[in-house]
Amino acid sequence: xxxxxxxxxxxxxxxTNKKSLKCEQHLGHNAMYWYKxxxxxxxxxxxxxxxxxxxxxxxxxxxxxxxxxxxxxxFLHLHTLQPEDSALYLCASSQVSGETQYFGPGTRLxxx
Amino acid sequence: xxxxxxxxxHVSVSEGALVLLRCNYSSSVPPYLFWYVQYPNQGLxxxxxxxxxxxxxxxxxxxxxxxxxxxxxxxxxxxSAHMRDAAEYxxxxxxxxxxNQFYFGTGTSLTVIP
Numbered sequence: 001x002x003x004x005x006x007x008x009x010x011x012x013x014x015x016t017n018k019k020s021l022k023c024e025q026h027l028g029h030n031a032m033y034w035y036k037x038x039x040x041x042x043x044x045x046x047x048x049x050x051x052x053x054x055x056x057x058x059x060x061x062x063x064x065x066x067x068x069x070x071x072x073x074x075f076l077h078l079h080t081l082q083p084e085d086s087a088l089y090l091c092a093s094s095q096v097s098g099e100t101q102y103f104g105p106g107t108r109l110x111x112x
Numbered sequence: 113x114x115x116x117x118x119x120x121x122h123v124s125v126s127e128g129a130l131v132l133l134r135c136n137y138s139s140s141v142p143p144y145l146f147w148y149v150q151y152p153n154q155g156l157x158x159x160x161x162x163x164x165x166x167x168x169x170x171x172x173x174x175x176x177x178x179x180x181x182x183x184x185x186x187x188x189x190x191x192s193a194h195m196r197d198a199a200e201y202x203x204x205x206x207x208x209x210x211x212n213q214f215y216f217g218t219g220t221s222l223t224v225i226p
Contacts, residue, residue, distance in 0.1 A: 042217075042218045043202065043216045048213070056213065090156065092155075092156075097213070098144075098206045098207065098213065099206075100144075100146065100158060101156075101158075101214060103156040104155050105153075105155045
């Protein structure tokens, strides 16, 4: 498989559930990103990892917890989310931070 | 500080007509500039990018953009719109070189009228 993949593509969860989003890049990149895309709002950068180290955390609530075990994999652990967290969550990667980003197809999350 | 402004959150064109999507940026250093397209229920796909080479950049699907430093603009054009071009388009800027953040515009939704 090539490019950036994300699983699951769709997720419905209750506010008390714990779930994880997975992102995998097959491009040999060293930087990975999580974005949140809500309807009628700009793309929001959530987290940035460079060489497995977190370099950006844009005031994201602690109910979102990222994990980057290696340069190819990125997770977003979700716990006690709110309905307003419903959105499309996009993962991206680049050779290094600031270079061209390549996006996955996203996970459409619905919090009930 | 960098920023990107996309004028017009919605643009409608007739099939076969010129597509013009506007993007203006601010950057204190030479920028890298990008256009991405997002089709419904998909991620963002790179259309084209400017990285200080030729000012007129050609991308996929017949799109091109011209970097105009004097106008701080990077407008996206296509001579003849096709129905499949209907999508959301995002302009982005990054400072030259590695280690810097991308800044995305708010997006322009393109509708193509048959």
